[in-house]
Amino acid sequence: MDVLTRSATPRTAVSPAPADTALISMPFGPISMPSIGLGLLSAGLASKEIRSRTLYFNLKFAGRLGTERYIRISRYHPPYDQIGDWIFSAALFGDDAEATQRYIDEILKGRTTAFREGHYTNRPYPDEHIEMLLEARRLAPAFLEECAAEVLATRPRIVGFTTTFEQNVASLSLARLIKEAAPETLIVFGGANCEGSMGQALVRHFPFVDVAVSGEGDTAFPLLAEQFLRDGTIPLFKSVSCQDARRRRSRQLMAQPAPPVVMDSLPFCEYDDFFEQVERYGVDAGEVHWIPFETSRGCWWGEKHHCTFCGLNGAVMTYRSKSDQRAFDELLYLTDRYPNRAVQVVDNILDNRYFKTLLPRLAELDQEFELFYEVKANLKKEQLRLMKRVGITSIQPGIESLSTEVLALMRKGISGIQNVQLLKWSKELGIDVQWNILWGFPGETAEGYAETARLIPLLVHLQPPASVPPIRLDRFSPNFDQAEQMGFRDVAPYPAALLTYHALPPEAVFELSYYFIYDQAHWDTALGYTRPVAEQWSRWQRLHPAADLFFVDKGSALLLWDLRDDAPDHRPVTVLDGARRLVYLGCDAIRTAASLSRDLGLEEGAVQAALDDLTSRGLMMREGSSYLSLAIPTGVYQPNARVLRRVEQHLQRVGVAA
Template identity: 25%
Template sequence: MGALSAYLRQQEPTVEVECRSAYLEVASEIGLAFYDLISQNSYEVGEMLYTPCLFPQQKQRVREFFVKRMEATGEALTGPGAIVSAAHFGEAPTWEGVFDTLTARLEGHLDRLADALAGRFDVVGLTTCFGQLFANLSLCQRIKQRSPATKTLLGGSTISNQVGPSLLKEFDFLDYIIQGEGEQPLLALVRQLREGQTEMRGTKGVISRATAGELAGGAQLWEVPNINALPLPDYDEYARKAEEGNLLWFLTIEGSRGCWWDRAKRTGNPKATCFFCNLNVQWNGYREKSAERVVTDILALNGRYQTNVLFFLDNIIRAKGIEEFADRVIDTGKDFVIFYEMRASVRPYELLRLWEAGVRYVQFGIEGLSNSYLKRIGKGTSVIANLQAMKVCHELGILNSANLLTDFPGARQEEVEETTQTILDYAQLYTPLNPNRFWLGRGATIDTLSQEYGLSNIRNADFYKVGLPEEVYRRISLLDLSYDSPSTPTDWSSVYDACRKWGRAYAAAKETQYRHLLTYLDSGDSMRLYDTRSGMLNNIVLRGLERDIYMACMEIQRWEDLREEFIETGRASQDEVAAILGRFVEQRIVYQEGSRLEGSRFLALAPAYTAEMATRRIRRAHEAAQLRRKKGTAAPRQEQPVALAESA
C-alpha cells in the first residue's frame, strides 16, 4: 500500500489517495498474541474465519474446524501465558466461546470499516496475500451493499493466474482484478474510470467483469521497466497506527522484485526454477534496485519514521554486489537490525559483511539435506552449501528461520533416510530447521507439469470445503491446491523425529558451558575441538598438518584446492592428506561431498566458539582468497547452481 499510494500520488497529484491498515485494528480488537497465533495459520484458519461472512450456512462447520485446530496448538486459554486475554474473551473462555466472540468482533469490524469507506471513495482496492482473500471479499460485499456505485478491486499474489477471473465470475460485488505488480495497471484503471470507461478491455494487468471470460487464464502483466525510478513508499498511516499501538514495527524495504533463480518465463522452461515454488508467478522476471538506491531509501525512511528494524520484502538477496550493498549500509554509521531472504550460494565473507551491516534474521532457502532430493525439487544447491550457510549463521548468531521441505511427490525413502542421517550427523550442530510438508500452489512447476509428476484430481485445497458451499468450491479457482498421487506416500516420520531431537539437543547445548554441540578454539599451531554430541565431552586435539588441513576446510574446499595447497607445495604426500581427511570424515567433524577424492568437496563442521573468533577466521580466509586471485590462482566460486533435473 505504501508503494502504490506513493506512485499514484506522484503520477496523479489531484487524485485523493488514502491507506487503511485495517488489520492493525483487528489485532487490537482480539489481542496481539492471539492475532499472531491465527496469522501463523493464516492459509487455513485465517481464511476460514471470514467465510461465514459470505456463507452463513457454513458457520458451524467453520466453528468445529477452528476449535479442532486451536486445540491442536496446545495453547493455554487460562492461567499464566494464556493466548487469549480475559479483557477480550472473558475470565473462563472455551475455544467454542472464543470462536463466537471472535467472529462477532470480526463481523463488527467489517461493518464499521464498510460504513467508513462506502460512498466516501470512488474506488476501494484491497491487497490479498497470506490468507486475506475471504476477509477482503467480505469487505467488498459490504461496501457494495452500502454503495453500489463504489468500484471494488483486488490485487496481490493470492489472485494470480486463473484465480482472479474466477472470482469476478463468482462474486458480483467485485468489479476489477489487478494481476502482477500494481503501479501501472492501477494508474491506468484510475485514469480510465475518471474518463467514464469501465470495461478496461486491452489494459494490461487489469481484468474486469466484462473481460473475465476472455482472460480466464489471467492478465498480461504490466511492469515498471526501471524500479529505481519508483518513488519512496509512504508509510505515514501505518506508522501512526503502529506507534499508537506501541508496536515493535518494521520498515519494509524493497530492493528487488521477483527471483533471479526463477528463469522459467524468460527461458520458457518450467523447470528453470525451484519446482515447488509459486511465489514468483506475479512477476515476468527479476529486477533489482541499485545498492545506492536501496540505501538511499533506507536512510530516507529511517529519517522519516525513526525505525531501525528493516524487513526486506525481496524474495531473494541480489546475486551480485552483496559486499557493495553491505558496505554502503555500514557506511551510514547507523544501528540497524535487518531481515533478509537468502540462497545458500551466499559466501561466508558476504554473510559476515551483512552481519556487520545489521543482518540478524535470515531465511535461507535450505529446503533439503539430501543432494538427490535437492535435485528432485529443483533447488539448485547442495547439502554442503546448505551446511556452510547454517554454520556461519550459527557462528555469528544470525537467526536462520529456514524450512525443511518434506513430502514432495516422488521423493524416495533413501532420500528420507539420507536427510535423517544428515540431521543427526551434521546439521544438528546448527540452528534447527522448520520441517514443513509440501503444499501445491497454482502456477508452480509441479502444477504446470502435473502429469509428469503423476498428480491427478488437482483441485482447490480440501480445507476450503469447510468454509465454502460445495457448488462454490467447485466453481472458483484458488491459489492453494490439493491433489491425488498414484504412489504410496513416502514416510517422512523419521525426519520429523530427528528434527524434534535436533531441537532438544540444540537447546540443551546452548545452556552448557560449551555453548555448542561441537566447537573449536584455535592456537595457530594446534587447535582443540570440543565434541559433546554423545552427551559426554570428547576432546579432539589437532596439531601441525592436521590443524592446517582442518582450518583450510572451514570454508568449502575442493580436493583439487587441498592438493594444490598441501601436496603440490611439498608439505605432505597425497596419502597423508587423504588419511587425515578420512579420519575427519569418520569422526564426523568434516562433511565430504562425493565418494572419491577426485571431485570431492569438504567442509569442516565445527563452528567457532564466539562470533568474534568466526569473524577473524572468515576475514583471514577472504584476504587469502584475494591474494590468490591477484596471483591468478583463485579457485572458482564455491557454489554454482547445479544442472536442472531433466525429470521428476
C-alpha cells in the same frame, strides 16, 4: 470488560477527509508492518494528484480483539486451515449451520477422516483457542458495518482492496457492504490473491467486485484510477479483469499491456497512515517490528531453473532490481522517517551485484541497520561477513533439504554440503537462518532421507529447521502446472477452503485457491522412509540449546570441544595437531583432498588419512570427494551460557580448574 467485547470506538476521534480513493488492508493481514503494496499505490496516486486514504482495518480488528489474540489467529496456524477467512465467511455467505459445524469438527477439532494420511496433519486446536475463534467470528458483522461506515464517510469514488492469503473473505465482505450502500463506487481488488485466474474468478463469482488487477499494479492502478475519475471508463489492460458492464463502458476495444514497471521510477513508500492507526486503534506498538522495503522483483534463479515447488511470482518471474544508488537513497529515507525499526526486505532473492555496490556503501556508514533478506544458499563466507557488517541479521536461504539428491529434484542448483556450510558460517557470524526440510518429491528415494537421518546428529549444534513438512502443491509452481506429469493425482482445494467458501461450487473454490491437496503413488512408502528424519529433527530441537561443537586454535594444537551428545559418559575434548590440525582448518570451506594437498604442501595420502580419521569421528562431513569441518572457531563466535556451564562441569569432573 472482556477485550473481545469492548467498544471499538477509536481513542481519538478523527474527522474523515474526503478522498477520491480509499485503499484498504483487511484482517488477517499482518500487523507487524505496513503493506508495501498500499504504500506504493498511495505514493503513486499522490504523484497524479489523486487524493487517497489508506485504511488499515486489520489494525482496527486487532485493537478490537486485543493484539495478542490477533497475532495468535494470524500467525500460529497452518495457512491452509484458512482460519482468518473462515472467521468472516458467515458475514459473506450467511451462516450455514452444517458447514460451520463441519469446519469446527473437521478443521478445528481434527475429527475428520477425509484428509489423506501423511499429507495433511490435522491436529486439534485447544478448546480455549476454538472459543476465541468463535467469538471473533461473532464480532465480524458489527466490525464490518463500522468499517463500511468509515469508508463511506470519506466519499471515495474508488475503493481498492489489497488481498493476500487470508484477507480474501474479509475484503469481499466489506466490498459487498460498500457496493450495496454506494452502487456507483468502483470496487477494485489487487494483491497476490488476484494473480492470474484467481483474479478472474473473483470478478466472475462476486458481481460486486468491479475490477481485479493481476500482478504488478504499480502503473496499472494509478492509470486506471486517473481514467475512471476523469470519464468513468476503465483501461482494459491485459492484467485487468472487469465485470461485463464496466467492460462495455470502456472506450478501449483491445486489451493492451500496462506500462512496464521501471524499478528506479517507483515512488518511495509512505507508511504514515499505518503508524497513526497503530496508535489510534490501541494496537501494541511493541508488536510492530518491521518496515517493508523492496530492492528487486522476480527471481534470477527462477528465470533459469524454476524450483518445482515454488509458487511465488506467479507469471512475473523476470528478475529486475533497483540501482544501488536508488536502493541506498530509499533505505536511508525509510530508516530516517521511521527510526528504530528493523527493515524487512521483501525481495525473493538478493541481487548478487549488491555485494560489490550497495552493501559496501552501507557498510561504510556510521549507522546501524537491522535487515532481513532472502538469499540463495551458495554464499561465500566473505559475502556473509559483509552482510553481517551491514546489519543483515536474519536470512531465508531456501535450504529446503540436506540431501543433494532431493535438492536436484527441486531444481535448487545446490548441494547438501553447501547448505550445511551456510548453516555453519551463519552460526559463526551470528546470522539467524529461517529454513525447513521438505519431503514428498516425485522421484525421491529412501536413501536420500536415510543419509539425512544419519547426518543430523552431527549438526545439532547448528540452527535446526523450523519444521519438516511434506511439500504443498501451490498454484503457479511447476508441480501444480505439470501435476499429471509430475505424478500428483486428484488435485483439489484443501478441505478448509471448501468449507469456508461453502456457498460456491467446488470448481469455483478450485479457481480461487492457492493451496491444494493431492495423492501420490509413493505416499505410503514415503511416510516410512521419512520418519527417521522427523525423529532426528525432534532430537535436534531438544538438544540444540545446549549443544555445541567449537574449537580454540593454540597455534601448534587445536583444542576442539564436542558437546553435541548429552550422554553422561561422553568425552567432549579432542586435540588436533600436525596434519590433522592443518587439514581441519583448511576445511573451513568445502575442499577436496587434492586441493588441500596442493595448498598445504602435504602428501595427498597423508591428507586423505587425516580426512578419513576426522570424518570417522563425526568432526567433519563428507559428500562424495568433498569435505567440510563442522566445528565453529571461537573469536567472533562465543558459546552460550548453557554450553559454557557444560564445559565447566566437564573440567570439574576431570579435576581441571575452569
